[in-house]
Amino acid sequence: MTSATLGVRRGRAKGSPLARRRRRVFGPFLAPALILYTIMFMVPTAYSFYASFTSWDGFSNPRWKGTLNYDHLRHDPAFKDAFFNTLKLLFGCGIFLFILSFAFMLMLREMKGRRFIQGFIFLPHIVSGVALAAFWDFLLNHDGMLNKGLHSFGLGPVDWLKPQWQFNAILIAIVWINTGYYVTILMAGVDRIPPYYYEEAKLAGTNSWQRFRHITLPMSWDVIGTAAVLWTIGTVKIFEFILAFSGSQGNLPTTNQWTSAMYVYGETIGGTSPIYDFGRACAGAVVTLVAVVLVVVVLRRVTSRDRLEL
Amino acid sequence: MSTATTGSRAESAAQDPDTPAAAPAGRRRVPWARLPGAALIWLFVAFCAFTFLFILLSSLKSSYNVLNHPFRLPTELKFSNWSKAWHDGGFGPAFVNSVLVVVFAAAGTVLLASPAAYVLGRNQNRLSGGVSMYFVLGLGIPMQIIVLPLYSIMAKMHLIDNLAGLIVLYIVVNLPFTVYLLMSFFASLPGELEEAAALDGVGPGMTFWRIMLPLAKGGLMTALTLVAIACWNETFLALMFLQTNDNFTLPLALVNFLTQQQFTGEDFGVMFAGVSIAVLPMLALYAWLGRRITEGLTLGAGK
Numbered sequence: 001m002t003s004a005t006l007g008v009r010r011g012r013a014k015g016s017p018l019a020r021r022r023r024r025v026f027g028p029f030l031a032p033a034l035i036l037y038t039i040m041f042m043v044p045t046a047y048s049f050y051a052s053f054t055s056w057d058g059f060s061n062p063r064w065k066g067t068l069n070y071d072h073l074r075h076d077p078a079f080k081d082a083f084f085n086t087l088k089l090l091f092g093c094g095i096f097l098f099i100l101s102f103a104f105m106l107m108l109r110e111m112k113g114r115r116f117i118q119g120f121i122f123l124p125h126i127v128s129g130v131a132l133a134a135f136w137d138f139l140l141n142h143d144g145m146l147n148k149g150l151h152s153f154g155l156g157p158v159d160w161l162k163p164q165w166q167f168n169a170i171l172i173a174i175v176w177i178n179t180g181y182y183v184t185i186l187m188a189g190v191d192r193i194p195p196y197y198y199e200e201a202k203l204a205g206t207n208s209w210q211r212f213r214h215i216t217l218p219m220s221w222d223v224i225g226t227a228a229v230l231w232t233i234g235t236v237k238i239f240e241f242i243l244a245f246s247g248s249q250g251n252l253p254t255t256n257q258w259t260s261a262m263y264v265y266g267e268t269i270g271g272t273s274p275i276y277d278f279g280r281a282c283a284g285a286v287v288t289l290v291a292v293v294l295v296v297v298v299l300r301r302v303t304s305r306d307r308l309e310l
Numbered sequence: 311m312s313t314a315t316t317g318s319r320a321e322s323a324a325q326d327p328d329t330p331a332a333a334p335a336g337r338r339r340v341p342w343a344r345l346p347g348a349a350l351i352w353l354f355v356a357f358c359a360f361t362f363l364f365i366l367l368s369s370l371k372s373s374y375n376v377l378n379h380p381f382r383l384p385t386e387l388k389f390s391n392w393s394k395a396w397h398d399g400g401f402g403p404a405f406v407n408s409v410l411v412v413v414f415a416a417a418g419t420v421l422l423a424s425p426a427a428y429v430l431g432r433n434q435n436r437l438s439g440g441v442s443m444y445f446v447l448g449l450g451i452p453m454q455i456i457v458l459p460l461y462s463i464m465a466k467m468h469l470i471d472n473l474a475g476l477i478v479l480y481i482v483v484n485l486p487f488t489v490y491l492l493m494s495f496f497a498s499l500p501g502e503l504e505e506a507a508a509l510d511g512v513g514p515g516m517t518f519w520r521i522m523l524p525l526a527k528g529g530l531m532t533a534l535t536l537v538a539i540a541c542w543n544e545t546f547l548a549l550m551f552l553q554t555n556d557n558f559t560l561p562l563a564l565v566n567f568l569t570q571q572q573f574t575g576e577d578f579g580v581m582f583a584g585v586s587i588a589v590l591p592m593l594a595l596y597a598w599l600g601r602r603i604t605e606g607l608t609l610g611a612g613k
Contacts, residue, residue, distance in 0.1 A: 026438075037482065040463070040482040041451070041483070128542070128588050128592075233449070244568060261453065278462075
């Protein structure tokens with residue numbers, strides 16, 4: 001660099017000593033994280049897309065087989081179960097969870113001790129899903145607590161965990177685990193609505209329903225949208241609760257309890273007799289990722305359009 | 311709406327639940343109209359409290375009493391459940407493994423993420439914007455998409471069933487969130503001190519180390535805590551990458567214990583002692599740093 005260009009650069013605001021110093025460390029400060037993240041996160045992501053078109057056991061070199069894995073997925077009952085259970089969690093559980101969280105949030109805002117309650121219902125979110133599953137199983141078991149409680153009222157034991165019901169028990173548990181988290185997120189969003197909106201609406205003689213309908217609801221679309229995106233990303237991670245709750249004697253849960261993450265584990269190294277079908281598991285993971293991306297894009301569009309209508 | 315001017319007002323309203331902002335509706339309405347809702351919330355709170363009390367109390371009861379008198383308080387305190395869980399149930403070694411993994415993974419993640427977050431948060435240009443987006447992208451990619459190629463890489467490096475290998479994986483998967491969290495933290499710090507340091511001729515590395523890091527202490531603590539919680543409870547990767555009991559972390563020890571119980575007959579007292587060993591450290595951490603944890607975990611949701 002010649003001294004002439006140096007002079008020109010120094011003359012600009014960007015060439016302040018501080019900015020130049022920052023530029024000098026930009027590379028070295030960023031490099032370790034960026035390199036590790038690229039090699040062990042983004043490259044594996046890309047590789048999964050490639051591997052989904054191959055036959056691969058994870059050890060030897062993958063062999064190209066076109067779209068066969070995807071063709072197979074369409075007829076694989078285990079994958080169908082896993083995929084539809086994930087959708088069930090995403091939408092069925094999600095709608096219930098959001099209505100409950102939003103209602104709790106609104107009520108909590110008017111209750112005494114709301115900080116305390118909010119802190120308390122957050123608890124299940126920060127402990128191990130396996131631990132909660134152990135408790136949940138003890139609660140609903142045939143000899144479990146709920147039936148013991150019913151028995152003392154003279155009511156017969158109910159088979160809470162019969163196959164048709166078991167996944168519903170999981171759905172309820174997942175709602176329970178996540179409610180506190182989403183109440184807190186929604187609360188933070190609604191707290192940001194400027195108070196004078198309400199003050200002026202009150203002066204205009206509105207009732208509380210009108211204030212809710214025309215201030216709280218439209219102004220929380222933003223945070224509801226973000227929370228929905230978080231939930232979408234979160235549902236595909238649900239794994240250990242189901243494994244610990246429904247798995248038995250070292251076997252994986254039956255496939256009608258599977259989710260997307262369970263499929264990847266079950267098709268590769270999981271269970272008492274592993275299958276090692278890495279290629280097909282990658283295809284399953286890719287389908288899940290694509291579904292997540294689609295849902296996120298739709299959610300973003302819906303929530304941003306509704307905000308514009310304001 | 312200009313958030314800059316109203317932000318502080320909204321925030322101060324948020325601190326105090328009795329301001330008009332926090333109670334916009336229905337203050338003067340008949341209180342019993344809200345009763346069903348309040349009852350439902352208290353029921354929910356009671357269930358959460360019951361869950362954790364039940365786990366802790368049952369860990370001190372005999373298996374017979376846990377099963378047959380679940381709602382009764384323990385008559386005698388059976389601490390032997392805890393020593394059985396610790397020594398025979400595999401929870402002792404698993405606890406040590408979990409602590410090791412959590413300490414190294416949390417420290418490693420923050421060590422790598424904070425310089426990156428510093429330069430990304432304080433440089434506002436196209437390049438840093440693009441790199442930030444690149445990190446944020448990782449927040450949306452589920453674990454199952456990266457885990458199989460990683461398995462292959464780790465197998466080639468003989469890092470399967472190896473705690474050091476698991477620590478590296480935990481650092482990697484926690485990087486996107488930690489960079490994102492710390493980035494907004496560094497961006498919010500005042501620039502004057504940094505400028506003064508530059509004018510005084512303090513080198514950029516020193517400026518970061520001696521001036522910016524201490525200023526960001528709160529954010530670093532939050533990041534450490536959140537990564538620690540995530541790693542303490544993490545099960546999917548641990549299950550994929552650990553194989554022998556000696557290397558198991560607590561969630562795996564618990565899964566393993568639950569499985570073995572189904573073969574050898576069940577001791578619920580010991581089981582809940584094991585559950586307590588996995589849960590109590592998190593409860594303690596939450597009691598200590600509660601606000602920091604909830605705020606960190608929900609950060610960015612409103613943006």
